[in-house]
Amino acid sequence: MGQDKRASVIGGGSWGTALAHLMAASGADVRLWMRNVERVAEVNEQHTNSYYLKELPIHARVVATTDLEEAVRFADTMIVAIPAKSFRSIAFEMGAFVTGDQILLSATKGFEAEHLKRMSQVLREETCARKIGAISGPNLADEIMAGQPTATVVASPYDEVIDVGARLIAGPTLRVYGNYDIVGVETFGALKNIIAIAAGACTGLGLGANSLSMLLTRGLAEISRFAERHGSDRLTSIGLAGIGDLIATCSSPLSRNNSLGRKLAEGLTLDGALATMHKVAEGVNTTNAVHMHAERLGVDMPIARGVYQVLFGGEKVSDVLGTLMSRANRYEHTERPIDEPEPISGSVVETALAVAGRRHG
Amino acid sequence: MRNDLRDAALVELRSRIVDACIAQAALDDGLPLDVLINDTLYHEKKRLETDRESPVRAQDAAFWDGVKSRLSKAGDSELKELLKGIVERFTEEIRGNFSPWVYGMATSVMPKALPLLLNALSPKRLMSRGMPDIAETINIRGNVEGLRRMNELGTVILAPTHVSNLDSPVVGWALFAMGLPPFTYGAGLNLFTNPVMSFFMRNLGAYRVDRRKTAPIYKDILKEYATVALEMGQPNLFFPAGTRVRSGKIEDRLKLGLLSCGLRAYINNLARKQDRPNIYVVPCTLNYHLVLEAETLIDDHLRIQGKSRYIIDDDESSRPRKILQFTQNLVNLSSRISVNVGDPLDPFGNAVDPEGNSIDSHGRVIDITRYVSDKEGRPTHLPQRDRVYTREAGESVGRSFKVHNVVLSTNLVAFTLFEMVRHRHRDLDLYRLLRTGDEGTGVTVSELTRHVAEMWDAVAELARKGEITLDSRSVSSGDATVIVQSALRHFGTYHTRPVMVRRGDRVFTEDMNLLLYYSNRLRGYGLERELQRALAEAS
Numbered sequence: 024m025g026q027d028k029r030a031s032v033i034g035g036g037s038w039g040t041a042l043a044h045l046m047a048a049s050g051a052d053v054r055l056w057m058r059n060v061e062r063v064a065e066v067n068e069q070h071t072n073s074y075y076l077k078e079l080p081i082h083a084r085v086v087a088t089t090d091l092e093e094a095v096r097f098a099d100t101m102i103v104a105i106p107a108k109s110f111r112s113i114a115f116e117m118g119a120f121v122t123g124d125q126i127l128l129s130a131t132k133g134f135e136a137e138h139l140k141r142m143s144q145v146l147r148e149e150t151c152a153r154k155i156g157a158i159s160g161p162n163l164a165d166e167i168m169a170g171q172p173t174a175t176v177v178a179s180p181y182d183e184v185i186d187v188g189a190r191l192i193a194g195p196t197l198r199v200y201g202n203y204d205i206v207g208v209e210t211f212g213a214l215k216n217i218i219a220i221a222a223g224a225c226t227g228l229g230l231g232a233n234s235l236s237m238l239l240t241r242g243l244a245e246i247s248r249f250a251e252r253h254g255s256d257r258l259t260s261i262g263l264a265g266i267g268d269l270i271a272t273c274s275s276p277l278s279r280n281n282s283l284g285r286k287l288a289e290g291l292t293l294d295g296a297l298a299t300m301h302k303v304a305e306g307v308n309t310t311n312a313v314h315m316h317a318e319r320l321g322v323d324m325p326i327a328r329g330v331y332q333v334l335f336g337g338e339k340v341s342d343v344l345g346t347l348m349s350r351a352n353r354y355e356h357t358e359r360p361i362d363e364p365e366p367i368s369g370s371v372v373e374t375a376l377a378v379a380g381r382r383h384g
Numbered sequence: 385m386r387n388d389l390r391d392a393a394l395v396e397l398r399s400r401i402v403d404a405c406i407a408q409a410a411l412d413d414g415l416p417l418d419v420l421i422n423d424t425l426y427h428e429k430k431r432l433e434t435d436r437e438s439p440v441r442a443q444d445a446a447f448w449d450g451v452k453s454r455l456s457k458a459g460d461s462e463l464k465e466l467l468k469g470i471v472e473r474f475t476e477e478i479r480g481n482f483s484p485w486v487y488g489m490a491t492s493v494m495p496k497a498l499p500l501l502l503n504a505l506s507p508k509r510l511m512s513r514g515m516p517d518i519a520e521t522i523n524i525r526g527n528v529e530g531l532r533r534m535n536e537l538g539t540v541i542l543a544p545t546h547v548s549n550l551d552s553p554v555v556g557w558a559l560f561a562m563g564l565p566p567f568t569y570g571a572g573l574n575l576f577t578n579p580v581m582s583f584f585m586r587n588l589g590a591y592r593v594d595r596r597k598t599a600p601i602y603k604d605i606l607k608e609y610a611t612v613a614l615e616m617g618q619p620n621l622f623f624p625a626g627t628r629v630r631s632g633k634i635e636d637r638l639k640l641g642l643l644s645c646g647l648r649a650y651i652n653n654l655a656r657k658q659d660r661p662n663i664y665v666v667p668c669t670l671n672y673h674l675v676l677e678a679e680t681l682i683d684d685h686l687r688i689q690g691k692s693r694y695i696i697d698d699d700e701s702s703r704p705r706k707i708l709q710f711t712q713n714l715v716n717l718s719s720r721i722s723v724n725v726g727d728p729l730d731p732f733g734n735a736v737d738p739e740g741n742s743i744d745s746h747g748r749v750i751d752i753t754r755y756v757s758d759k760e761g762r763p764t765h766l767p768q769r770d771r772v773y774t775r776e777a778g779e780s781v782g783r784s785f786k787v788h789n790v791v792l793s794t795n796l797v798a799f800t801l802f803e804m805v806r807h808r809h810r811d812l813d814l815y816r817l818l819r820t821g822d823e824g825t826g827v828t829v830s831e832l833t834r835h836v837a838e839m840w841d842a843v844a845e846l847a848r849k850g851e852i853t854l855d856s857r858s859v860s861s862g863d864a865t866v867i868v869q870s871a872l873r874h875f876g877t878y879h880t881r882p883v884m885v886r887r888g889d890r891v892f893t894e895d896m897n898l899l900l901y902y903s904n905r906l907r908g909y910g911l912e913r914e915l916q917r918a919l920a921e922a923s
Contacts, residue, residue: 099759118744123754151742151750153732153773180772 031098037075037164039104047082055087056094063087079168095120106303107133114149121150130158132212133305136312141209156184159212159264161271174198176264178208207255208264215269216280216306218242222273223284224340245324280306288340417463427599478591526725534728537740538662546623558723569621614649630685632904644774647731654763667726667784682901726784733780793858797871798902807919818896826892837864
């Protein structure tokens with residue numbers, strides 16, 4: 024069945040390479056596009072991508088190329104795994120060759136900062152493709168390459184995209200779930216990186232399970248608020264792309280955003296911490312973008328605000344933690360402070376009684 | 385549609401529907417024909433219980449009694465005969481009667497008679513009184529050339545916003561004025577009940593749609609009729625809002641029915657290798673200084689929104705008088721109905737260049753046949769995929785509506801005044817605000833004018849960015865004094881209570897609901913925030 028499955032991955036980072044490997048393993052012929060000539064040669068000759076994935080072997084049906092046109096024209100389905108920052112310019116270049124029958128899947132977990140565009144929206148704007156989807160879930164590339172079992176979500180409004188995407192990447196160690204809520208799946212994929220930075224900071228401060236659990240739960244609450252405001256389905260937050268991905272990223276030392284947080288807690292500045300890493304931590308840009316838009320939209324996101332203050336405001340992790348802990352106690356679901364009276368509504372008599380009661384109380 | 389074409393369309397339609405019913409019945413999880421017929425019978429019986437007005441009620445009842453008695457002992461071939469009979473009965477009433485002679489006559493009479501056509505006035509009164517010259521009143525603007533061109537290059541679906549019962553005749557006349565042929569469209573039976581209206585509707589390309597008929601097969605028939613007509617190259621008119629917009633807002637929730645017919649017709653055209661396979665969707669906005677039914681519409685809107693919280697305590701005056709007032713306003717106030725034609729789109733919502741090619745956001749030509757081809761390059765229908773395509777096309781139409789919405793003086797001034805009153809009572813919720821109104825205090829003319837000037841700056845900025853359109857006469861001068869005067873003149877005369885009225889140096893709101901209605905046309909552009917900020921600074 025191999026000959027009629029032709030796929031490309033645009034972007035040869037760790038996740039892009041892992042996805043290329045998975046598709047080749049499921050029987051597809053795969054082109055892997057990347058800019059770096061030496062790494063292309065390494066993939067084609069040694070079948071490794073040691074810069075990102077050490078010595079982990081890559082399937083022989085993965086052929087790397089620096090020719091974007093070739094990679095686009097070759098495939099029926101493309102997965103785009105480019106850092107959010109350069110996503111649009113590559114998508115624009117792809118747009119010259121993409122045709123309306125091709126399927127495009129984004130595997131990038133991030134937003135475009137200025138207008139908070141999701142990556143699938145960028146694909147839609149820069150190409151003529153319509154059959155667009157996104158892949159997201161608890162998918163640390165190194166664990167996947169090591170053959171450890173996990174699951175992921177392919178999200179798209181199109182059945183066809185979910186079906187083709189699932190068939191291409193599913194295998195003995197990867198289960199695929201479909202979801203129509205592409206807004207939610209992409210939004211959680213991007214937002215969880217903010218919480219991952221905070222989780223890393225928590226670990227870096229030497230805090231234990233209680234603290235981490237509080238952070239994850241309240242983190243999920245605030246990113247869900249933000250996601251729902253953008254039209255996400257509430258159920259997506261408790262799925263693989265929501266809490267699933269959040270648990271993985273926040274508990275694994277392999278996560279870049281998590282390790283960034285740890286370094287910040289250890290006292291490094293943002294620039295200092297980033298200088299020690301050679302992979303992109305999407306959470307940095309996401310924090311910036313989300314912080315800006317949350318303020319504008321009036322969505323309360325205290326943890327994101329705290330991460331922002333550490334990343335860009337030069338504040339110390341322990342100080343920010345102190346501020347977060349001293350916030351007013353609140354109702355868990357409505358966010359109303361516990362010491363604030365219930366809003367006035369209903370009958371005039373009740374209103375009058377409540378006001379009188381307050382005066383005495 | 386020409387009579388010979390229409391008859392051919394009906395033959396094609398019947399065989400498609402009957403074949404589809406039989407084909408799906410053969411599937412494992414399909415609906416067996418007896419169940420399908422029974423279900424249709426049930427829906428029709430139910431309708432006949434309440435639908436006492438129908439002129440063909442007795443015939444209908446007899447027909448369905450016949451179906452019922454035959455159904456109980458029908459074998460396979462008898463079931464198919466019954467099905468054919470039902471389909472034939474439903475399709476027959478769709479039949480219009482287009483006559484070129486009547487069309488020619490109608491379009492020359494229309495300029496004088498249009499306003500009267502719309503209501504239950506007697507034919508005798510049709511020609512009486514001094515009616516406004518329609519060419520002066522209806523202002524056609526926008527990409528008219530694009531519409532004409534696409535009508536040559538392929539088949540057009542014209543998709544206007546829906547404000548008033550005046551819309552269909554207004555569009556009908558506008559098409560004529562633009563040198564276009566009559567467009568086919570499905571109009572509710574209520575528009576056919578008045579003999580004058582019916583005469584014109586039937587002869588201007590309208591076919592009848594009975595909204596009381598709820599049988600699923602009837603809806604399938606209507607959709608497939610539009611599809612067949614499009615495939616035969618017959619342009620269609622379709623109001624994507626489905627019904628008149630109650631709130632006065634520019635509609636963003638669209639019904640996608642006929643857009644999906646456009647896509648289906650396109651795929652069928654490709655499969656049959658038709659020489660002009662393309663279908664183009666041309667959105668268009670209709671904007672009125674004053675809306676004939678504004679009072680009823682906003683009342684209905686508030687009732688639905690507010691449920692029991694809102695109680696109507698005011699009846700509308702009788703209709704014929706309203707019509708006369710309305711038409712007199714058109715004459716005396718140089719009132720305007722603006723028809724703003726948007727840029728053409730393909731059935732997927734992509735923009736289209738002047739040669740009719742679909743283009744992406746960077747102007748690169750798209751081969752849209754690829755959207756619907758299978759691996760071997762054959763055009764195919766995939767209902768789930770096609771529903772998403774249609775939804776996306778609907779989003780493009782919605783965006784076009786917003787951009788081509790024309791700002792008239794009445795909207796701009798109503799919006800400003802409403803927000804001023806709201807600012808003064810910012811502790812009240814909407815329903816209390818509507819009841820309280822401006823409490824008889826009003827605002828000074830100079831205050832109103834100043835804020836209208838600020839709002840004008842804001843909408844002019846939006847217009848420069850291509851996000852909205854300014855009316856070339858009543859608004860685009862930018863002179864706030866003139867704009868306020870124009871709005872006051874319109875608002876003072878037509879409605880039961882004036883929307884706003886000037887006494888001395890103050891302007892008073894007399895009807896908060898209508899003020900809300902006319903202001904709503906400018907919602908969705910973020911203008912509230914700017915005005916509220918300016919008001920907060922001023923106070």
